[in-house]
Amino acid sequence: MPIPSSELILNRDGSIYHLNLLPDHISDTIITVGDPDRVPLVSQHFDSIETQVAKREFVTHVGYYRGKRLTVLSTGIGTDNIDIVLNELDALVNIDFVTREPRPLEERISLRIVRVGTSGALQPDVPVGAHLVTEHAIGLESLVQFYPLVETGAEVEFATTVQQAVGLDYRPYCVLGSDLLREQLGAGMLNGNTVTCPGFYGPQGRSLRLELRYPDLLERLRGVQFSNPEGTFRLTNFEMETAGYYALGRMLGHEVVSLNAIVANRATGEFAEHSDQIVNDLIAKTLDRV
Ligand SMILES: O=P(O)(O)O[C@H]1O[C@H](CO)[C@@H](O)[C@H]1O
Numbered sequence: 001m002p003i004p005s006s007e008l009i010l011n012r013d014g015s016i017y018h019l020n021l022l023p024d025h026i027s028d029t030i031i032t033v034g035d036p037d038r039v040p041l042v043s044q045h046f047d048s049i050e051t052q053v054a055k056r057e058f059v060t061h062v063g064y065y066r067g068k069r070l071t072v073l074s075t076g077i078g079t080d081n082i083d084i085v086l087n088e089l090d091a092l093v094n095i096d097f098v099t100r101e102p103r104p105l106e107e108r109i110s111l112r113i114v115r116v117g118t119s120g121a122l123q124p125d126v127p128v129g130a131h132l133v134t135e136h137a138i139g140l141e142s143l144v145q146f147y148p149l150v151e152t153g154a155e156v157e158f159a160t161t162v163q164q165a166v167g168l169d170y171r172p173y174c175v176l177g178s179d180l181l182r183e184q185l186g187a188g189m190l191n192g193n194t195v196t197c198p199g200f201y202g203p204q205g206r207s208l209r210l211e212l213r214y215p216d217l218l219e220r221l222r223g224v225q226f227s228n229p230e231g232t233f234r235l236t237n238f239e240m241e242t243a244g245y246y247a248l249g250r251m252l253g254h255e256v257v258s259l260n261a262i263v264a265n266r267a268t269g270e271f272a273e274h275s276d277q278i279v280n281d282l283i284a285k286t287l288d289r290v
């Protein structure tokens, strides 16, 4: 059955609804960033840029880096945007836009998606300026309530430990990212477990003028310790997208990794003086390794 035009929405030029991209714009490896202004910071390293597309917060450059074709695109902020980006990227490679049918299993493509984002450290020993690769992502937001994500027993236990530590009314979700990409891209970086939040302020324990429901959120999260035969895990950093990537990546069959430039430390109260440099260094390191 063809997917109706209200579900798979194509623009007049055949591009997909929000990203405005055609299947031909998608390389096997995709670098994603939150900030649209970060896209040219990546593509400035390319030998050549063949395509530039922009719609809303979704800016895409396609080009070649040391002979390898790469797509870099911005997602904007939040897992609601990750729902759009991952579903549309997957559609671009795994749905035939002419017949509107999903491609047969044997033709399915598994993308390699690398998020390069900024993040705030939760622990005092994760310094501003560090680069951190996310092992597990803990989603405090609700994206996965709408999908049948299968979590391992260990993931459910880790998420339940977080729920109990904070006293949340609901169980967060927990997803391990791609072992393959973590090994390939994360060498020499700190290894961490990232808390993905549905906001920058209250959900990350920040208060400017509003009172918080969990005034000691940071202490509670900092104290989480989860052990299983694989090891002992703690929570290291906050941001706003990684759990959505890891969950949708798993469900759609794509390899995903999240690389974090630590620009703030919530334990010491610091914000990086030169946050751009930390991000630029992470971009250079990522390009070197993809
Ligand atoms: O720098 P990016 O990739 O946008 O990531 C982080 O920065 C934004 C908040 O300032 C959130 O999107 C958070 O996840």
Ligand SMILES: O=c1cc[nH]c(=O)[nH]1
Pocket: 118, 119, 120, 121, 200, 204, 238, 239, 240, 263, 264
């Ligand atoms: O503290 C921080 C810094 C960057 N991004 C976040 O979401 N939180």
